[in-house]
Amino acid sequence: MSAFVDARTLAAGTVLTPDIAIVGGGPAGISLALALAATKLDILLLESGSMNLDPAVQDMYAGSQSGDDYASLDAGRLRTLGGGTNHWGGWCRPLDASDFEKRDWVPHSGWPFPRTALDPYYPRAQALVEAGPWIYDQGDRLASAKAPMLALGNGGLYTSWFQFSKMRGDVLPTRFGVRYEADIKAAANIKPLLNANVTAIRLTPDARSVDRLDVATLTGLRFTVKPRHVVLAAGGMENARLLLASNDVMKAGVGNQNDLVGRFFGDNPIPRDVATLVVFSGKRGPYYGNNLNMGNGAIMRAVFAPTAAFARSRHVMGSLTTMEHPVELDETGKAAVITAAIALGVDASNARAFSVGCGMELMPDPDRRLTLTGEKDALGLPRLKLHMRVTDDDFARYRLTLAELGRQLLASGAGLLRLNCSRREEWLKNMDWGHHHLGTVRMHSDPKQGVVDGDGKVHGLANLHVAGSAVFPTYGASNPTLNLLALTLRLADHLKRIAA
Amino acid sequence: MNRRALLAGLAAAGGALAAGLYRFTDLFVKHYPPTAHDDLLEQLGDRDQAARLGAAVDNAPDAKALAARLRTSLQGDLATAVQADVAAGRLTEVKGWLLPQTVVLLSALAAKS
Numbered sequence: 001m002s003a004f005v006d007a008r009t010l011a012a013g014t015v016l017t018p019d020i021a022i023v024g025g026g027p028a029g030i031s032l033a034l035a036l037a038a039t040k041l042d043i044l045l046l047e048s049g050s051m052n053l054d055p056a057v058q059d060m061y062a063g064s065q066s067g068d069d070y071a072s073l074d075a076g077r078l079r080t081l082g083g084g085t086n087h088w089g090g091w092c093r094p095l096d097a098s099d100f101e102k103r104d105w106v107p108h109s110g111w112p113f114p115r116t117a118l119d120p121y122y123p124r125a126q127a128l129v130e131a132g133p134w135i136y137d138q139g140d141r142l143a144s145a146k147a148p149m150l151a152l153g154n155g156g157l158y159t160s161w162f163q164f165s166k167m168r169g170d171v172l173p174t175r176f177g178v179r180y181e182a183d184i185k186a187a188a189n190i191k192p193l194l195n196a197n198v199t200a201i202r203l204t205p206d207a208r209s210v211d212r213l214d215v216a217t218l219t220g221l222r223f224t225v226k227p228r229h230v231v232l233a234a235g236g237m238e239n240a241r242l243l244l245a246s247n248d249v250m251k252a253g254v255g256n257q258n259d260l261v262g263r264f265f266g267d268n269p270i271p272r273d274v275a276t277l278v279v280f281s282g283k284r285g286p287y288y289g290n291n292l293n294m295g296n297g298a299i300m301r302a303v304f305a306p307t308a309a310f311a312r313s314r315h316v317m318g319s320l321t322t323m324e325h326p327v328e329l330d331e332t333g334k335a336a337v338i339t340a341a342i343a344l345g346v347d348a349s350n351a352r353a354f355s356v357g358c359g360m361e362l363m364p365d366p367d368r369r370l371t372l373t374g375e376k377d378a379l380g381l382p383r384l385k386l387h388m389r390v391t392d393d394d395f396a397r398y399r400l401t402l403a404e405l406g407r408q409l410l411a412s413g414a415g416l417l418r419l420n421c422s423r424r425e426e427w428l429k430n431m432d433w434g435h436h437h438l439g440t441v442r443m444h445s446d447p448k449q450g451v452v453d454g455d456g457k458v459h460g461l462a463n464l465h466v467a468g469s470a471v472f473p474t475y476g477a478s479n480p481t482l483n484l485l486a487l488t489l490r491l492a493d494h495l496k497r498i499a500a
Numbered sequence: 501m502n503r504r505a506l507l508a509g510l511a512a513a514g515g516a517l518a519a520g521l522y523r524f525t526d527l528f529v530k531h532y533p534p535t536a537h538d539d540l541l542e543q544l545g546d547r548d549q550a551a552r553l554g555a556a557v558d559n560a561p562d563a564k565a566l567a568a569r570l571r572t573s574l575q576g577d578l579a580t581a582v583q584a585d586v587a588a589g590r591l592t593e594v595k596g597w598l599l600p601q602t603v604v605l606l607s608a609l610a611a612k613s
Contacts (some may be wrong), residue, residue: 070586153586276596335552335607336597342545343582343603403591406598418596 002185006050007196007217011315017045017193019499021213021227023198023242024234025049026083028488030176030184031128032233035492037187041499044225045184046215049080056218060197060377061238063384067368069268070388071427076435077235082177083196084235084435085481087104090173092131092164092482094122097316098308099476105315108258108264109402109474112454118476118486125485129165129215131175136161139287142294143302147285153411154190156404160320164291165481182305199379201230201464202310203253209462216379227263229499231456231491233467234444236265236437240370240470241384242453245457247477255441255451262370264335266475267360269390272430275356276327276418277409278337282350288323290353293419298372305477306401314404317355318361318477321405337416346413352373356417359434361477362396365389370440388421395427436480441470455494456487465493535613537567540606543578547610550603554611556595557604563612570605578602 020036023030025047033045047120049057057080059150078086084089095115117404126134136144138359139161143149145431149159165173184192213225232239240262244253286292294300311318328366329337331450333353341348362368366391372382381407399419406417447459452471458464467488469480505577530537532547550564560566585591585600592604600605 019504331552332556333597335556336594337547338546338549338598339544339553339607340597340599340603341602343578343606345579379592403598407589407591408584410591410598411583417598418595419598422596422598 002188002191004192004194005009005213005285006187007193007223007413008219008221008252010221012221012223013153014045016043016106016223016225018227020044020229020231020233020495021046021225022233023213024083024232024237024238025081025192026233026468027085027176028484029081029233030180031485031488032231033190034180034183035489036040036188036495037126037183037190039189039354039496039500040181041189043190043495044227045190045192045372046165046198047081047192047194048197051081051181053078053326057195058380060379062377063398064373064375065386065388065397067388067431068390068429070386071433071435073237073384073386075468076433076437077237080177081181082175085174085176086480088165090129090131090163091479092126092129092165092423093160093162093320093475093478094136094307095478095483099318099474100125103311106317106363106474108366108449112443113474118483118490121483121486121489124303124489125474128174129482129483130167131163132166133296135294135296135298136163139294139300142286142300143285144288144293146294148283149280150288150301151412151414152304155408156184156306157304157401157408157412158319159302160305162301162303164301164474166299180335186264193242197379199249199381200241201337202241203246203254203461205249207249208460218378229463229465229495231465231467231495233488235468236470237370239468240440241372241381245370246381254464255461257410257460258452260442260449262440263366264439264442264473265287265368265370265386266362266364266436266472267481268361268434268436268475269394270359270423271427271434271435272324272357273355274358274421274427276333276353276420277323277356278353278416279338280341280346280348280350280351280413280415282352284323284352284354288308292368304405306404306407310404314400316401317394318364318475319358319398319401320477321356321358321402322383324357327353327355330332331354332348333418336337336418339418340410344410356402358398359477359479361475362394363390364439364474367442383404390425395421395424399406406442432478436475437473438469438475438480441466442473443471456491463493465491505576529557535565537609537613540570540574541610541613543574544610545605551605551610553594554590554607554609557608557611560608560612563609566609567610570602574602578606
């Protein structure tokens with residue numbers, strides 16, 4: 001049993017020598033530590049924050065930005081135990097097999113392994129997020145038993161399903177710090193250290209491995225960790241920041257010999273009210289607009305997703321389209337509904353209209369990137385600057401998907417769709433973000449195309465790995481938490497093999 | 501006049517009145533001034549709504565050109581033509597509304613007739 005240790009209580013100059021140091025106590029770090037519990041490995045879990053959010057600690061996330069409007073860099077992250085799961089929405093959906101494939105219309109696409117490599121880890125990831133049984137593929141059957149589903153004619157989109165994380169006995173998503181505090185304490189080989197900020201990754205002079213980590217507290221205490229292996233699990237922004245800032249041996253930063261660290265930053269744009277969907281019958285199953293308990297302990301919600309065949313033929317990216325709140329139609333809209341319904345020979349006297357939203361996958365873009373600035377945080381680490389970019393092409397591709405949804409609704413006689421966004425400013429007007437920080441330490445078998453290899457190991461360094469969504473080479477439209485956990489559990493198995 | 505004759509007369513008068521109301525007023529069915537395209541427009545169930553939609557069609561050709569195009573494309577009934585449009589992806593946006601091309605052309609014709 002290991003109690004949480006406040007790093008501020010350590011003696012200055014302390015040198016800790018664990019087998020594995022995990023930098024970051026968010027969902028990836030906590031899950032990795034727990035996956036390595038009950039092994040013979042000594043695990044040190046370094047968390048910058050503590051059990052509660054401290055504004056002074058959180059301030060170390062602040063940064064600047066250029067390009068398209070984006071959330072401030074400290075808005076979507078929480079520097080406290082449990083990390084982003086302290087404010088996540090709990091949306092879970094596995095990435096599609098096509099997300100892992102080389103897509104010839106998507107430059108830089110292709111993971112080093114197929115979806116099947118993660119399949120063995122998804123059930124455990126699902127258990128960690130407490131999203132109930134794995135029934136993503138059974139949504140249609142369960143939903144149909146509750147209320148008729150919206151008929152989509154044959155075509156490029158199908159009804160897909162989210163499941164939702166939930167804390168036991170509550171409706172809140174699983175907050176990893178609170179939920180797994182006792183499990184961490186119960187593991188004899190895990191030493192959790194709070195208020196411990198890694199300020200540098202120090203390499204051996206030959207730049208072939210990590211020698212040590214410099215760690216500091218906001219009280220001014222500094223100490224050293226000399227682990228056999230290091231795993232960065234500090235999030236999609238902070239992993240890149242630590243690598244870039246650790247530039248005493250490798251001048252461009254650790255793992256940045258090919259100028260890839262910080263590039264390809266991704267997130268899932270969530271533009272609101274992108275379309276208006278009219279259901280001619282006026283009847284909509286409750287699982288379209290709300291997260292619905294389907295029984296079996298699973299909370300689910302229906303979305304519309306493009307098929308792999310449609311994506312290939314029309315060169316669209318991933319997207320998950322949601323039905324939202326009811327809306328009123330203007331006179332042109334009413335005329336469109338009445339005229340179309342008569343032409344289709346269906347009754348639209350009870351028609352209802354709904355706003356449509358989505359989560360989009362962006363095209364990988366090396367110029368959407370994080371760089372260091374001259375401004376420093378309280379511990380002397382350079383702050384980040386994000387150059388954000390969403391292109392018209394990103395929106396245009398998603399618009400093709402929406403248009404196909406509209407076509408399918410007409411084909412089935414179920415409804416009608418209005419595309420609400422054409423111009424760039426219309427897309428950006430109601431833009432929200434998933435706060436999914438992806439891709440900045442991308443994974444590729446070729447060191448010239450990726451910072452880490454298929455095992456998450458930084459190319460060229462024997463004992464440095466990266467966990468979390470920073471390594472996603474393409475992003476998918478699914479929310480990343482479930483997927484990064486599966487990837488982390490796979491990394492745990494790899495570490496057991498090499499570190500034992 | 502016996503009772504049977506009286507009832508027959510009333511029925512005849514009522515029938516004539518209903519026929520007159522149907523033919524000469526909009527009480528039962530909306531009547532429109534005759535146009536050269538009534539063979540096409542009669543396929544619209546609600547010509548007023550179609551005209552409202554058609555008025556929002558951007559860059560619509562004139563009525564004569566619309567009618568000529570529809571006479572070529574609309575060979576069978578409207579429902580069949582609409583399903584053919586949808587299957588082939590022949591959709592047109594009207595103020596963002598994704599509609600079968602034939603519906604849009606007919607609506608534009610209604611607006612211009």
